[in-house]
Amino acid sequence: MDRFAEVDDQYDPHELEGRIFDYWDDVDAYEQTVEHRSDGETYFFVDGPPYTSGSAHMGTTWNKSLKDVYIRFLRMQGYDVTDRPGYDMHGLPIETRVEERLGFENKKDIEEFGEENFIQECKDYANEQLEGLQSDFQDFGVWMDWDDPYRTVSPEYMEAAWWGFSKAADRDLVEKGHRSISQCPRCETAIANNEVEYEDVEDPSIYVAFDLEDREGKVVIWTTTPWTIPANTFVAVDEEGEYVGVRAEKDGTDELLYVAEPKHEAVLKAGRYDDYEVVEELTGEDLIGWSYEHPLSEEVPDHPDHEGACEVYAADYVDTHGDGTGLVHSAPGHGEEDFERGRELGFPIFCPVGGDGVYTDDAGAYEGQYVKEANEEIISDLEENGSMLAAETTTHSYGHCWRCDTGIVQIVTDQWFITITDVKDELLENIGESQWYPDWARDNRFRDFVEDAPDWNVSRQRYWGIPLPVWTPEERAEPRDDGDESRARDDEEMIVISTREELAERVDQDVDPETVDLHKDTVDDLTITEDGTTYTRVPDVFDVWLDSSVATWGTLDFPEDDSRFEELWPADLILEAHDQTRGWFWSQLGMGTAALGQSPYEQVLMHGHALMPDGRAMSKSKDILVDPHEAIDRHGRDVMRTFLLSNNPQGDDMRFSWDGMQTMENHLRTLWNVFRFPLPYMRLDGFDPTETTLESVESDLEALDEWILARLQSTKAEMTEHLEEFRQDRALEALLEFVVEDVSRFYVQAVRERMWEEEDSASKRAAYATIYRVLRETVVLLAPYAPFVSEEIYGTLTGDDGHDTVHMEDWPTVDDRFVDDRLETDVAFLRAIEEAGANARQQAGRKLRWPVPRVVIAADDDRVIDAVSRHTGLLEDRLNAREIEVVSAEDRWEELAYSAEADMSELGPAFGGRAGEVMNALNEARIDEPDLAALEDAVADVLEDGESAEQRSAEDSGGDEPRAQLEESMVSFVTETPEEIAGTAFGFDGDDHGVVYVDASLTEDIESEGYAREVIRRVQEMRKDLELDVEERIVLDLEIDDDRVADLVAQRDGLVREEVRADEIRDVADDDGHRKEWDVEGVEMTIAIEPLATPEASD
Template sequence: MIKFSEIEEKILEFWETEKIFKKTLKKDCPKGPFTFYEGPPTANGKPGIHHVLARAFKDLIPRYKTMQGYLVERKAGWDTHGLPVELQVEKTLEISGKGEIEKYGIEEFNRQCRQSVWQYQADWEKLTSRIGFWLDMDHPYVTYHKNYVESLWWIFKEVADQGLLYQGYKVVPHCPRCGTALSSHEVAQGYKSVTEPSVYIKFKVTQDKGLIKSGDYILSWTTTPWTLPGNVALAVGENFGYVRVKHNNDYYVLAKDRLEVLEGDYSIEAQLIGSDLLGLEYEPLFLGAIPEETENYHNGFKIYAAGFVTTDDGTGIVHTAVMYGEDDYLLGSEIGLPKYHTVDESGYFNETVKKWAGKFVKDDEVTKEIIKDLDSRGLLLRQADYTHDYPFCWRCDTPLLYYAKDSWFFKMSELRGRLMEENQKINWVPEHLKEGRFGEWLSQVKDWAISRERYWGTPLPIWRCEKCQEIKVIGSYDQLREQSLERLTKFVVMRHGQAENNLAKTFSRAEDKWPLTDLGRQQTAEQVKRLKDQKIDLIIASPVLRTRQTAEIAAKELGLEVIYDQALAEYDFGQWLEISKEERLNRPDYQDYRSKTLEEKFDYRLGKNGETAREIMDRAEKFLLKTNKEYFGKNILLITHAGIAAAVNRVLNQANLEDYVNFEGVGYAAVVNEYLTEDGKSFDPHRPYIDRHKLKCQCGGQMTRVPEVADCWFDSGSMPFAQHHYPFENQEKVDAQDYYPADFISEAIDQTRGWFYTLLAVGTLLGKGTPYQNVICLGHINDAKGQKMSKSKGNIVDPWEVMNQWGADALRFHLYTMNQPGETKNFDIKNVESVVKKNFNLLFNVLSFYQTYAEDRPASTDLPQVKHVLDEWILARLNQTAEKITTYLNQYNLFSAARLITDFIDDLSTWYLRRSRDRFKSQDEKDKAQAIETLGYVLLTLSKLMAPFTPFIAEELYRRLKGPLQSVHLETWPETQTVNDQVLREMAKARKVVELALAQRDETGFKVRQPLSKLTVMGEKLAGDLSEIIKDEVNVKEVEFVKAEELSVGLDIVLTEELKLEGLLRELVRSINQLRKEAGLTINDSVVIGYQTDSEMVKKVVSDFKAEILSGTISAEIKPEKITENLIAKDLDLNGEKLWLALKK
């Protein structure tokens, strides 16, 4: 059996060695860019089977579009900020909560966070590669990188400048464990169904008012007993009907429509409306919990009207704790209720709630104690279990509290109409999400709580004056540098323009040769013009001719002198300097260098007597420290070489060797900004360093940065811009829509409350419109029984085990074809095995058959000119399949497209090839050649159609067929020809006739190998060549058509002696060929057949059909004798006729 996983490993090696992915990005792309966004994972956890699902779907469309002639750059990304990272580090450090973090130290804690995000990077990259997901992992965007953060600051300022950023004291979802507010989209990801006690509470009236008497009770209901100490008011519907009832000797007030909450007998004493109750005072449930000195205390503990009251549940009277409910808070602000927290931000009761001070409010025991206390004081009517959805922290699983506090917000509610409008432009798969899950979310969109009271995240670029409270939002590092009281040195690192040695591919550090080309001068002039507004203070340049000429152009434009410094000169390449590329490639030491790993290259002496990379780093570091000390606080333009720019980047940013090598490819006249602190360290925009930067306020006061960091979903939602360091770089391409919007994205369906939303939110905030045009949402993946996978259940599927056993393509193809993308997927490895057996094995059997007869010739790339009806049909089926797959993929209907491949492989194997087998052995050389050419062309085209779905299988198929290009993934997508509908219709009718006839054979007990005399077909007559196919397939001597409205068939099942002999002949030939197979013989092995039998029929068959037996079994002779030294021998029973059979070479 073929081990597809082993084939895939070899293909992976081939792709890597030959850099096939990179070649797909360099080939002609006449259709221009097709933009794909990779949603960034966090690499502090191992990837699982659900990540394979997402990556399989992400990979397919970019492969397809690449083959169609688009340039599909696929930049990897890493989500590196936020609670997911912080919680992991807390766990590692065995600390918990903000207090312990601050005791540990923010600087060291954030350093640990920065390191932890790469804990499983290798696992992610290995899995990504193994499943065939082509992604540019060499140049990923990383959300904690300085350039990325700077773009986020710019977005913040843009939002602020539009008046869409504000700070508000309001009730927000708050995680008491993490100590921070969460956004509505984060909350939406953490709901769980819980059953908790709900309570009906008796609030004692303290005054007579109309029909209500002092001592009566107002009934209210709550599912959050912990909020009762914070109660400051009761709310009623002003025009609702209410009643005063007598029940168990007490008098209660509740909504008339909610009398059902009373258990037992009651009598209605009076009927009222809500307005009759307004102003009625009652006794606080927990005296002293709200101190009397609290502002507006005199307005508390009364009944007020509110629009949020309903009679759908509860009592129609709402308990109001203004600090713990959004509606409650708004009501409290409107009418001036006392605002006092009875719970601290960690979720513990404070000292005014004396009985439970210091206890966690959501503790089950505390809830029981509160209820017990109320009961003991006669203030509990009854309690009942209540099942509802309650929000939990999406990261730490702590129940959230709705909690009044200061937070920063984006005014998404003002953009609700625009968000809904942009949503209409998106092609959602599945379609119902547009108006359903996503559309409904947008219609209720709330302001985005953007701030987090945490540590490892993008610091909010907001400074507040300690004196006048003025707010300033900073939108770039240059703005910070200009306004901060903490000085920074800015290095503008610029590579020289294109020079003649670059064209000659010659290493040089000469000061008198290899000048700039005309293009290089133009590149330099254009870049320098962009630098004019950057207030450059001085220029320091390499003395090499090409950098000197670049510096002269800059100096003239900027009106500055140039300082030349050998520390910025090109690498010393030793003996590799000033020789041609050909000479260099012929040197053993250069070839030795090229064979080394990055780590080995770092200490390799270039050109025998040149520098090592480590020495170059040392040179760059010493230069930076010296220059920073000498010119601290200045804006310095450094004009140097790509390698030295890469060295500067590595020194300042602790870049790894891969990044260092990648940076060496920086473009001609490219500019990179770096900022240094006074101690010579690279500027870090994270806490606590950024908090040291104070600004001068216009009032003369000092501005301090607010302590919060941004929601990490803001990081990922801004990736269309921040991944390109927009607008500081790549502005033209983003604005020209080369990089925005994405043509395609795909993630799990829960991202409708996450990344899908934040992408749209940021794009809308910036006025850029929808950030993606097509999105495939994926359903969740469960185990085979439909259970959610979890460690505790032991039902987690290891994707590596699946791929090692059956291969990545089998896993991919199963995920495409099991059901529609948005549906929940119950994963069973048996179905992956089925893909191999029903698709791949079948396909490779066809391939093996083809290779047997193709005699190592390359498969035909040109559409064959055919005459045989089977060839016409399979080419029509191929065109039909290609056309439909193209249509479906253009509609992002991957499920239907993938299933067409299964159907085509089945038709190719079980109909075309089975009906054509004899043609490949035919004496008619012309027909034989046509069959071989047709099958080769079909398989080669099929490899292209399969390439986006099963990239490994397609590659192996293409290579075995000797496709004309290096890889199937460098091919163009098959152009569909005109489909021959007539031959498809006619063949479909013929196959239906065969189906009916074989069913009748089965009913009457006649095997297909037994010839019958005649098949009568009632229906439309088919062409003669199709009649021949029917005759062969049904194994009848004659097919007769009788005109009829409805198709039916009839078999003549009378067996003549001749038919019996012919049936026995077929059984004998089949048995001999089965023995050949069991003996491991090939078509090149001729054998001698020996047999012994007492059956006269067998003897007659051998006598009458000897030639047919020999040709049908690739045999030289058949003898009625017992052969010794045979390859294989067996006793057989053929239709009741017994014989002994043996083969030998």
């Protein structure tokens, strides 16, 4: 780019961003930036792999923007940052999408299609989805290593998972278990608890009475899953709960029912009994040991009838105040709690349901039926045999498969676990090793989650995943689900393979470790024969959460490539949304601890979700979303990024806002305007920043130059501090405030006249050097947020002198030479005074272009007097005042009246309950002298006896309880502006520091300048109408009706001619030039201008 090249008049994000993409390509900007830091200290960032489904949504966009801003910032600080993006490409979601595509309904369809073909389809689909995400992320301007993302389906990555699992096995944390799990009957696989989604559904709600044996009566249970009744093994009660026996009457017959006392009314109502009577009161303990007859003993001949079955037991999951009857139907085959209790009781587990949700032959009459469809028949069977007390329906939340939305069933199957409960203490300890932002996420939410976490079921009975690297002896490969616990355990004899090389060495077949694909279709055929035993592979694949859990070493291609693991691991930073506490934050901690005894990450930045403008959650499936592509279409990438990054990244959700987007565009446009303003002048004057450096003009710097440079230093310091605390939103706020408030609204406004000077001057050069430094550092500070516009500005400012890209720049550090806190405070005062002065002027009806003879500043403290006296000239300029006068607090104007403001922190403790009343009186008081005695007089009527100083001294001898009294420290006196003077209080940070009085009286000299400036302004407007060049000379024709005014303007003839570049003042013919009538403060004037013919170019 050429230095100071012509730039667009208007900030046009789309064209600019397109241009910058091309430029980055041309100069290999990303590659150069990475190379530039290759010798730096390493920083190991790990990308949490998004699941490859569809395109990027606003949440992902926010996430990647956050990653990008911190990676760029760290690079600028000199770090060699690991930035390999990743994609999570296995798992049920892709399988179900591919099944839909192929029109499949269940596993049989897949088997017919062929495992190999199906896996290939999944691979193709995942790669297709990946492309969409890749191009989106690149389009957002995110700089990561897009040429080489890690993919969880690649052999190296899958090997990383095998390695991690084998390390856990080495530590004896891998176990095959016969356990109660959630099963999706459609997908025919176990799913993890965190894959279960709950939604409200209508289900049967039945009360069933089990006939007691050996005694009269029935125990009543309640369930919403009639299909689990065939597997009923026992009934559970709360040992300490209160129960009653109720004799209930219906249709002339009566029966004795046992239920929990708190529930008996509801139960009997449900049973529509005509009348009832409590005949017995018992505790849960009394019921224990009662035996009953299985309610479906005829239909299910194989029902549990072992020793101890069909009896009442105590269980801690029973609540006599909750849903149901206080007696819980328990089927260890269909629920985790029941299962655990059943185990404790030493019962065999009866589960007559297969992985497809269909009853097996154990279910007798119901064999072959899908469980939910069997509900009806079971209900009618129960009604027929007289067990049904009431059959209703109820709406409650029930678990569903997260992918296909099928209702889950609880069954007992063989699964493989990582027994993280064995290392729970280590997990909790490792939590403490990581630093979280915000910290409460770790100490509350995450710790709770980890404390409650059960063993990790890592096996899935599916196809598209990383196969378990487990081989077990062939002869023991018995069918699962048989509930037979007597056979030898597979996990005692298993072989766990850790790498491709080990695989090639140990399997019976010829395998090339370089080329082998580790998917199920390949490895299923491999066998291992050792010591005369043949081992076959366990057919399961891993839970997809296991894939990403190994990302910290998978990213490094470890163990295949062991060159960087030692140096880099564990990760310095991971950065994801709060839903990952149960997901990736957890799975990584679990795997890191199980495999390596350590947390795999040191810092966690946890952000929130992107919400709709009205606060609803975004949802792709319900089409409730803001598409990032639309945001880009409307405002561009830099605006979208800065908007997203202006939100708190720690824990809070972000509400998307089109208003917020527009505001960011306005801010960036302000920066653009600030940037392009000095360019024409710099070009014209041949300003060369490499020669006219800030250092070379240091002695010519004016107060405002020094001030804006001081502000730049504080802004850098503040931003760095915020960014290091992961609050890029606050850093951005500081930067934008600097750009908008300080640079644009104050510095540029003030410095414009210096740049308009035609002659070369030290002042102008100092201004150029100053604004050049400010702009150049500003775009470096902005570069991580808005990489496109920063690049364009940087390129235009530096030409060939800088790096090829702003992103190679070092993060700007504070330059001590320009730090000046006193000056910053001074200007803060001056700006407050100026603002108040503008206000006072408006009250006095005097525009800024009319000078005022005198501005009086009544200062409350010496700090203000110092500031004003150091910068009187500047203040005269800014307020357009001929003279500035300062009046100190001691030398106050006698015209002024005073009131008092109460300091509640002093008044409150002294006056107690009456403090509010006293405060109001003080605020309303008007006194001539700001002293306590006058004030006490003014508020005498609200003060009680003994509360004023006078009364105190009179009663001093009394020795009563001391009464409160007004003290100097309780009040501060405030000036009240007299009507004839325009005055406005000024202050900042909420404190008043004085009052600005504008004396708006007129003199001839002032009127002369005022009218002259009115004329100048109008001529300038007319020049603009004609689109004249700034330098172009004109002829001016001025006709003013009012002779006095005409004379006043004539006195400033020289000023007018110079400002409007009029070489001649004479008549302009009606036909020539540009003529306009004006009304200036009630005076009619006609102005005509005509450009002078450009003289022949002469050397």
